[in-house]
Amino acid sequence: MNEIILKAENLVKEYEEGRVKALRGVNLEVKRGEFVAIMGPSGCGKSTLLNMLGALDRPTSGDVIIDGERLSQAKSLDEIRLKKIGFIFQAFHLIPTLTALENLQIPMIEARIPRKERLKMATELLKIVGLEERMSQIPPKLSGGERQRVAIARSLANSPSILLADEPTGNLDSKSSEQIITLLRKINKTRGMTIVLVTHDPNVASCADRIVKMKDGILYT
């Protein structure tokens, strides 16, 4: 179980023609099944790093290897995001007009999973996050914690290799936060899911296997 599933090689990301350096040479290795927390103050570049690790954006230089695929050589980042990455955001980002069950099927539609199978898988995932009774509710009818649980279920939709969570408890009260962290921990343990979580909250970070600190675009271990 020492296989490296996610690797950042000397990642540099500059904005505005090099005037803003968000990442200044980041190196990171994450093993399969590992739960890593990246901690740092706001503006230190941790969201930018997560964007690079999640194939949302291409780095100025350096490379990312996700489950054996080099991003610099990948034909389509969409394909990698669809199949290998599960995203969880601070603001949940659910589609407000779709029910919990329908929101889960959004990534499955693009992966061309047949309709009946989509329905079955989505129901299954809602059970895992404990929301099977709320499956036909639309997000505005759900509490913050419930919404984030739907979002976590959605991130698991196409059985990704890695979950990337950007401040997943940032919009939640302490009780809901605790439940979300417990849920992530459970997914990590029972399914062996690799999780990389970004936070500025030491309490959240403390539940990870490993904490990496970040400051001014560089990682400290």
Added chain:
Amino acid sequence: MYFLTVVLKNLSRRKLRNILTIVGVGIGIGAVVSLVSITDGFMKSFTEMLKSRGTDIAVTKAKNPDVLLNSIDESIGEELKKIEGIESISRVLVDLVSIEDLPSVMIFGFDPDEFIFEHFKIIEGRKLSRDEEDMVMIGKILAKNINLKVGDKVEIEREIFRVVGIFESGNVVENGGIVMNLKTLQRLMNREGYVTVFNIKLKELEFTDSVINQIKTKFPGLEAMTSEEITRNNEGYKMAKALAWATSFIALFVGALGTMNTVFMSVFERTKEFGLLRAIGWRRRRIMLMVLGESIILGLIGGALGMAIGVIGVHLINQIPIVKGGIVGDFSAPLFAKATAIAIGMGIFGGFIPSSWASSISPAEALRYE
């Protein structure tokens, strides 16, 4: 859940805005359906009128848009009779005269023994006969307008004629005119030996093409057309049709711009959502398809509304006293097919640029967008 479900549920947001857009599209499509159906309906009834006269083919002078200036040598009629497939021929001379206060009234010269004369229905008095050189029949509209009755005298080109009957012919042009013997009219207008049109009745309709071809080869200066062709080549009809489409085009363009505005606004509002969809793996093409789908559905619903507006609109116009059933809308399947195609076209026009924009935004930037 289908992909279409996502598209439809997206339209359920901002209902009022979408309904207003649909109404905008509906007005455009409604304009097309009503105006075009009216011009088509006019053409249809004009054609039916020509057919009701029993005319299968009309022979006129070639390349002469104005029927009144037509003069064909009457003797050609005898030549035409020899063509196989022709049952009989009716000669007609048309001219304009002034009567009482009316500066120009259509006057028709017919031979009462020829087939075309049969289509006149007498309301009062009786039909004109071949030897009555000092008698005329007048159409019911003209009779009403200048208050003429059977037995009254009327002065035409400084000669006095007596009204022998008032007729109804099923078409506005003849109902507003005068009918007299062909010979009399030729003498009166100094057009002896000339006619305006030969109306041909065929033995069977299947002779149509061969007769037309023979006439055109034997008499290069003449034009032979079926009733449908006459209407289609009618300058007035062409103009009305062009005008109907031009007017509709403006309404359609405004409707399409309205659609584009709505789709653009809805796309801007959902920038973050597109970022999310791209982040979880949706390809650009799927985003484009979704937005374009929304826009096309707006167009289609607008189109359906427009067709209803068009049909009801024509019905309402007919309730106006001066029109009073004078308008017949020809609501044909091809017209509705065209309207549907235009509605889809408006959706594509309105949605293309916004959907391209939506699909081109970078997911990382869109998620940061506030």
